[in-house]
Amino acid sequence: xxxxxxxxxxxxxxxxxxxxxxxxxxxxxxxxxxxxxxxxxxxxxxxxxxxxxxxxxxxxxxxxxxxxxxxxxxxxxxxxxxxxxxxxxxxxxxxxxxxxxxxxxxxxxxxxxxxxxxxxxxxxxxxxxxxxxxxxxxxxxxxxxxxxxxxxxxxxxxxxxxxxxxxxxxxxxxxxxxxxxxxxxxxxxxxxxxxxxxxxxxxxxxxxxxxxxxxxxxxxxxxxxxxxxxxxxxxxxxxxxxxxxxxxxxxxxxxxxxxxxxxxxxxxxxxxxxxxxxxxxxxxxxxxxxxxxxxxxxxxxxxxxxxxxxxxxxxxxxxxxxxxxxxxxxxxxxxxxxxxxxxxxxxxxxxxxxxxxxxxxxxxxxxxxxxxxxxxxxxxxxxxxxxxxxxxxxxxxxxxxxxxxxxxxxxxxxxxxxxxxxxxxxxxxxxxxxxxxxxxxxxxxxxxxxxxxxxxxxxxxxxxxxxxxxxxxxxxxxxxxxxxxxxxxxxxxxxxxxxxxxxxxxxxxxxxxxxxxxxxxxxxxxxxxxxxxxxxxxxxxxxxxxxxxxxxxxxxxxxxxxxxx
Numbered sequence: 001x002x003x004x005x006x007x008x009x010x011x012x013x014x015x016x017x018x019x020x021x022x023x024x025x026x027x028x029x030x031x032x033x034x035x036x037x038x039x040x041x042x043x044x045x046x047x048x049x050x051x052x053x054x055x056x057x058x059x060x061x062x063x064x065x066x067x068x069x070x071x072x073x074x075x076x077x078x079x080x081x082x083x084x085x086x087x088x089x090x091x092x093x094x095x096x097x098x099x100x101x102x103x104x105x106x107x108x109x110x111x112x113x114x115x116x117x118x119x120x121x122x123x124x125x126x127x128x129x130x131x132x133x134x135x136x137x138x139x140x141x142x143x144x145x146x147x148x149x150x151x152x153x154x155x156x157x158x159x160x161x162x163x164x165x166x167x168x169x170x171x172x173x174x175x176x177x178x179x180x181x182x183x184x185x186x187x188x189x190x191x192x193x194x195x196x197x198x199x200x201x202x203x204x205x206x207x208x209x210x211x212x213x214x215x216x217x218x219x220x221x222x223x224x225x226x227x228x229x230x231x232x233x234x235x236x237x238x239x240x241x242x243x244x245x246x247x248x249x250x251x252x253x254x255x256x257x258x259x260x261x262x263x264x265x266x267x268x269x270x271x272x273x274x275x276x277x278x279x280x281x282x283x284x285x286x287x288x289x290x291x292x293x294x295x296x297x298x299x300x301x302x303x304x305x306x307x308x309x310x311x312x313x314x315x316x317x318x319x320x321x322x323x324x325x326x327x328x329x330x331x332x333x334x335x336x337x338x339x340x341x342x343x344x345x346x347x348x349x350x351x352x353x354x355x356x357x358x359x360x361x362x363x364x365x366x367x368x369x370x371x372x373x374x375x376x377x378x379x380x381x382x383x384x385x386x387x388x389x390x391x392x393x394x395x396x397x398x399x400x401x402x403x404x405x406x407x408x409x410x411x412x413x414x415x416x417x418x419x420x421x422x423x424x425x426x427x428x429x430x431x432x433x434x435x436x437x438x439x440x441x442x443x444x445x446x447x448x449x450x451x452x453x454x455x456x457x458x459x460x461x462x463x464x465x466x467x468x469x470x471x472x473x474x475x476x477x478x479x480x481x482x483x484x485x486x487x488x489x490x491x492x493x494x495x496x497x498x499x500x501x502x503x504x505x506x507x508x509x510x511x512x513x514x515x516x517x518x519x520x521x522x523x524x525x526x527x528x529x530x531x532x533x534x535x536x537x538x539x540x541x542x543x544x545x546x547x548x549x550x551x552x553x554x555x556x557x558x559x560x561x562x563x564x565x
Contacts, residue, residue: 005049006136009033009125012042013056018086022054022121028531029122031129043067050081052128054121057087061098069105078139080108082128084121087113119500119528141180148176205520206450209540210237213453216542220460233453259391262300263418264328264346264411265289271304275311282321285311289328296344297414298391306384310348310407313381317352317405325349334410338394342413349406355399363397384409439463441550442482444474444489444502457543458488461550471497475505484513486550491519491529491536500529514557516549 009031013019023033036042039060042053075081083106087099103109110124152173159166214234221227268287275285307326314324327347334343355363364385384407388395392412399405441463445451455465466482468474472495478484487506491499503515517529520539529536535556537549 003049004032006132007032007051007129008045008049009052009054009129010042010045010050011035011054012038012059013054013086014038014059015056018056022086025118025122026054026125029126031125039063039065039068043071046071046081051132052082052084052125054084054125055086057085057099060085060102061095065102065105072106076139078135078142080135082131083109084124084128085109085111086116086121087111089113117501122528141183145177145180148173148180205539206447207237209520210234210449210453212540213457213542217453217456217460220543226456230453230456233449237449258299258301259297260300261295261414261416261418262298262303263293263295264303264344265293266418267300267303268307268326268328268346271307274304274308278308278312279315279324280321283315283318284323286323286325287327288325290330292330293328294330294342294344295414295416295418296411297416298411299387302387306387306409307346307348309381309384314348314350314352314405317350317354319353322351330413331410336394336410339392339410339412343393343410344413346409346411347406349404351404354401354403354405356401360397360399364395381407440483440485441465442474442477442484442487443467444469444471444487444493444499446470446490446493450490454488454546457546460543461547470495471499471502471505474502475509478506478510478513486514486516486553488516488518488550491517500532500534503529503534504532512557514553516553 009026011019011022011026011033013022013035014037019035023035026033034045036045046053072081085099085102085106099111103111110128112121112124152170155169155173156166159169211234214230214237217230218227221230265287269289272285279285311324311326318324325347327345327349329345329347331343331345334341363381365382385395388409388411393410395410396408397405398408439458439462441458443451443454443458443465445454445467446469451467451469455467458465466477466484468477471489471493474487474489478487487503489499489502493499493502497505499517499519503517506513506515515534516537517534518537518539518541535549535553537546541549
């Protein structure tokens, strides 16, 4: 681990107030920050210990950076010091070439173009510091291993005459090395699980929001239709939780499968309504099954989940709509590197955006996802892979950018006739709630189930609700002249703008607009919202907590307007 000086952020911004302003911002984020007057002082401080360096472009341009470059090149193997360079809008060829050479010389460089949001700079520096701390951890492990090796050599020299004892010590040292390597592997596993935490925490908090909030609302509703809608929402949330758990078990290949002879054409054909409801109106499904398609030995329910999963992924890849083809083919005496025998190939084909080779090679990895935060746990295709493998089959993928993707499942042929009795997934589709003309709240929430529940809560409190599923849609709703008394938005949303950034943009456009944010996270964005003076309501919450928060925001806004007038 590093010393206290190793945790410093060095700032070099000799022109204007960029240096003191950046240092003040970073110190407010509890980062130990030191402002250097120039490159000479920076080189001196680098030798004393550093976690990350923030540089302004004008502080380096046309300067002699040879000493800095030499310091970077002399770093030990474990070290790769992160540099964050604040750039300008200038795109002259000489400036562009200079930047390219700077990135090559400093190696680990992040370029941030000004003007920069404070949260962007703070988050970039915090990420750099986390990466630097991992480097110090690696250094400590390397030193520990080197010390163990040195101790081993000393023991061998001292115990030459006592070979048996020396061998015993050697076995002890080897066991210690194995323990250190196992510790490293465990650290890698923890890091992999950490990549999943954000998406899973978001999903489960939304499920808890629907269930706990729905239970709270049941006793307040006398209308049977509304009680039924709340019950349907809670049931669907429970189903989603069970589906996420099933994905985790499928990836680990520990879910309990109930394989039976299945007629794929009939089983998948029975999903037509479910697929139509799950996909957009501009996405259509076409089945292509021969009359003599062999039965396969699989769990029918899990097979439908896999097909639904693949169809939803295909839908997300076809941004402008299109046709998804689900095709079955008999493969007699099929043989590849993994399976051999009679197999049925079940393919899901789309004409979407396709994948790069890098993404294609990683799509079956657990926790890997290219979707926006909260839109995918990274377990969907891992579940497909786990199901196929547990069913004694294999899976392949072909994809090309701009040409679409084909995912093929190779399932073993069943020697028995398929049962005529079919079990299909339950589709708990819910109609959207009606709006009432009583208050005016713009609800910004990307999750349909959470949006439906919160809309019902707000209507119960006497508000008319308009729902937007993204920050861009919310700004569009405000721009078209729609009457809105308060904006209630989730913090974590897809589309490139989170709730905090949306709140700042609304404050810029309409300074008198009351804003309330909600989140199931406790990350930097939430702290930034509090720093900006925007109230946060934590998920899950009850209807009385929602009412209290709205009243508080409205009261604060009235007091603020009265004070300004």
